[in-house]
Amino acid sequence: MHSKSMEAMCGSTLQFFPWTGCDRIGGKPHAAVGGMMLNLSIRKKSGMNWIDLSKSACTRTSPGQRKFLVLSHGRKDCLESSTIELGNLYASFDKNCLLKRKAREVASCLNGRCIFLVGMMGSGKTTVGKVLAEALGYSFVDSDCYVEQAIGGESVAQIFNQYGEKFFRDNESEALQELSLMPQQVVATGGGAVVQPINWHYMKQGVTVYLDVPLDTLARRIAAVGTYSRPLLHFDSGDAYTAAFVGLFTLSKKRSDAYANADARVSLYHLAANLGLEDMCDLTPIAIAMEVLVQIGKHLKGK
Secondary structure, rough: OOOOHHHHHOOOOOOOHHHHHHEEEEOEEEEOOOOEEEOEEEEOOOEEEEEEEEEOOOOOHHHHHOEEEEEEOOOOOHHHHHHHHHHHHHHHHHHHHHHHHHHHHHHHHHHOOOOOEEOOOOOHHHHHHHHHHHHHHHEEEEHHHEEEEHHHEEEEOHHHHHHHHHHHHHHHHHHHHHHHOOOOEEEEOOOOHHHHHHHHHOOOEEEEEEEEEEEEHHHHHHHHHHHOOOOOOOOOOOHHHHHHHHHHHHHHHHHHHHOOOOEEEEEHHHHHHHHOOOHHHEEEEEEEHHHHHHHHHHHHHHH
């Protein structure tokens, strides 16, 4: 829509800048979003709030390029919450832009190689993997799901119960071999994939990253959703947290040396401390994905 007709429709401008980190350029509030300065204002018409997303004078924009976003209905009691939500929106948008910028930098060194995320169950490999894949323009694959589909759609828990762990591990190795031959993928591996030495041969065709999460945090995450889908942690007695923690402790003693083979390590404990967070559960997938890219970059430059 042409800016003049939009101006006529929207009427006067009511400006809100509740978030921090805004600069003032030429006496007008602006916000830096992904390296681009934006005019942020709310225009009202017929009970609607419109957000003016036109670029500032530092990057001249023709009137036809001005963009508007409908924020919410214009009731007075909504304005305060709306502006707070807008601040959160732009903070999130800015972090996404930074992540994609870092991804472009790392991708130039990866040359299409896959990223294999390793770590204990519940460490967030799938969640972080999807964010990484989107930022890099890669495909995402969960190796457990890959095995499930190859076997016929049965869940990992069903495969363990019906065929045993060895059968699953053999199929897991076949899956990793196939996945290692496919470029530009982020692969979230099963927690026990690291125990088979042959799997490292396959995963080392790409870059391996260990998501290191304290056992207490893992146990709390798993207890919150239950242990039924975790065949190595499912016990009939005891509370979910205790069962998860004891099982994870036993598994970690068997796997800790294997995890150390990863090319890069991301410690959520240290990341949370560096970001000033008291609880590691407050770490966002974007923050973890950014740290993964940072550590991959260090590994590649080290080579």
